[in-house]
Amino acid sequence: MTLELALSIIGAVVICALMRFALKKSWVVSALAGVMVLLAVNIGWIKPALESVGTALGTNVVLGIAAVMMLVLLFLKVPVFVAVFAASAIYFLFNPGINQIIFGQKAITGTESSSLLAIPFFVCAGVFMNYSGVTNRIMNFCSAITGRLPGGLAQVNVLLSTLMGGLSGSNLADAAMEAKMLVPEMEKKGFSKEFSSVVTAASAMITPLIPPGIAMILYGCIANVSIGKLFTSGIAVGGTLCIAMMVLVHFISKKRGYVPIRTKRMTGKEFWGALRPALLPLCLPIIIIGGIRLGVFSATEAGAVAIIYAIVLGLIYKELSWKSILQACKETVTTTAGIMLIVSAASVFSWVLTKERIPQQLTEFIVSICPNKFLFLIAVNILVLIAGMFIEGNATMIVLVPLLAPIAAQYGINEIQFAMIYIFNNAIGALSPPMGTLMFVTCSVTGCKTKPFIKEAVPFYILLLVVLILFTFVPPVTTGIVQLIYGSV
Numbered sequence: 001m002t003l004e005l006a007l008s009i010i011g012a013v014v015i016c017a018l019m020r021f022a023l024k025k026s027w028v029v030s031a032l033a034g035v036m037v038l039l040a041v042n043i044g045w046i047k048p049a050l051e052s053v054g055t056a057l058g059t060n061v062v063l064g065i066a067a068v069m070m071l072v073l074l075f076l077k078v079p080v081f082v083a084v085f086a087a088s089a090i091y092f093l094f095n096p097g098i099n100q101i102i103f104g105q106k107a108i109t110g111t112e113s114s115s116l117l118a119i120p121f122f123v124c125a126g127v128f129m130n131y132s133g134v135t136n137r138i139m140n141f142c143s144a145i146t147g148r149l150p151g152g153l154a155q156v157n158v159l160l161s162t163l164m165g166g167l168s169g170s171n172l173a174d175a176a177m178e179a180k181m182l183v184p185e186m187e188k189k190g191f192s193k194e195f196s197s198v199v200t201a202a203s204a205m206i207t208p209l210i211p212p213g214i215a216m217i218l219y220g221c222i223a224n225v226s227i228g229k230l231f232t233s234g235i236a237v238g239g240t241l242c243i244a245m246m247v248l249v250h251f252i253s254k255k256r257g258y259v260p261i262r263t264k265r266m267t268g269k270e271f272w273g274a275l276r277p278a279l280l281p282l283c284l285p286i287i288i289i290g291g292i293r294l295g296v297f298s299a300t301e302a303g304a305v306a307i308i309y310a311i312v313l314g315l316i317y318k319e320l321s322w323k324s325i326l327q328a329c330k331e332t333v334t335t336t337a338g339i340m341l342i343v344s345a346a347s348v349f350s351w352v353l354t355k356e357r358i359p360q361q362l363t364e365f366i367v368s369i370c371p372n373k374f375l376f377l378i379a380v381n382i383l384v385l386i387a388g389m390f391i392e393g394n395a396t397m398i399v400l401v402p403l404l405a406p407i408a409a410q411y412g413i414n415e416i417q418f419a420m421i422y423i424f425n426n427a428i429g430a431l432s433p434p435m436g437t438l439m440f441v442t443c444s445v446t447g448c449k450t451k452p453f454i455k456e457a458v459p460f461y462i463l464l465l466v467v468l469i470l471f472t473f474v475p476p477v478t479t480g481i482v483q484l485i486y487g488s489v
Contacts, residue, residue, distance in 0.1 A: 011037055028076050054094030066090040080392045084345035091352050110347020111340050115221040119339055121303020122212045124332040125310045131324040132314035137277040138163050144274035151253025152261035153186045154199045155246055161203035162242040172441050175204035179445035193448050194456040201442040202460045205427040210238035211285055215423045218397055223405040225415050227299035228292035229482050236481045237420050241467055248463050346398030363407045373411035377472050388429015420478040421471050428464050
């Protein structure tokens, strides 16, 4: 055993060094990799010792340690999937009578749902759209619509996020793309760097709310809710947020003197000249929702249709080369891998929560302190907003939705309304400090400092809370269009 332990320590140190100096990972991640190697090699005698410690501490204490470990690692900016896997590993190592093979089984089976295939399909379609020259055509169309409004380029920014959300489904990709394309042009037109960055990041929030948002696909898979109905509701939800942001940008631009792109009214011929190149890409959301509603294809198959449609557009516009196809495939793999690692890790953690009956205990507690659904929704808004400020949205969704969705059903809250409220809360969290991913992605591209960004974003935070209250207390905003198209919610 002594020789085996010595060799495993040497191996752990080598792995730690390789992770840190060859792969340029942080010290925390490198150390975790070394510890995992050490545990894996010596699991035969380490696990019984840890199980005896776990028995002495009790299951509740072990769960508490696991939760604290996850939060600490997230604060140290360790990748989300590593933090969640580490928390789950603590439970498995310290809990007697649980075979560690279940850890691997749940990690794999959590990613095997056929519905999750929609994620790589729609990610791939969105990437192909960016390489097909679609973005510039959509942007020119947005300029034609909003060019005469105060703050013309800022209005273009908001509308472009809304329309591109129907093509890409990824808010981070949308924010990075617009930060590169529009922010430099906005600064040339006299917009401040802070305002340009805030508009870009805030408008990218609309993307996960517009079909085919990745967040809606994930929520539908987790909570067993119709993805087609979520897509349909997303049109109203995303459209409402788009209009609200455009109104806010209008007033800020009037106050600061941000000028329109043009002053003359566009002729019908000029408008058609801007619309015609964008017409085919704009048909994609209609094709997706129409096809799902008519039963032509499922939500997963709709993703494959979107890829074919994007490739056809690239061939029509003659802007899709073999090099860009390979690059698009590479981006699809890396983006999908990141999402699916989180799904895998959160699946293990969800199994732990289910085994310990945490959802049932939480249900009993919340029902005892919230006498009606409105208080429950307020509590959910506060919980998810706070969680979204610290933890990546997809991770919180996979952990919290199995806990909260059954409680919402018990209160009689419509599943579509609750889904959109949850997704919208996650979107707000992505914009909020201290760990808002949208904020950091946008600032890293534009060079904007975090402190002035947050100060400039205050009016947008207020607007988002007002819209959240609207979604919470006026159900028809989220369910009306679903009722109209499906006949039932």
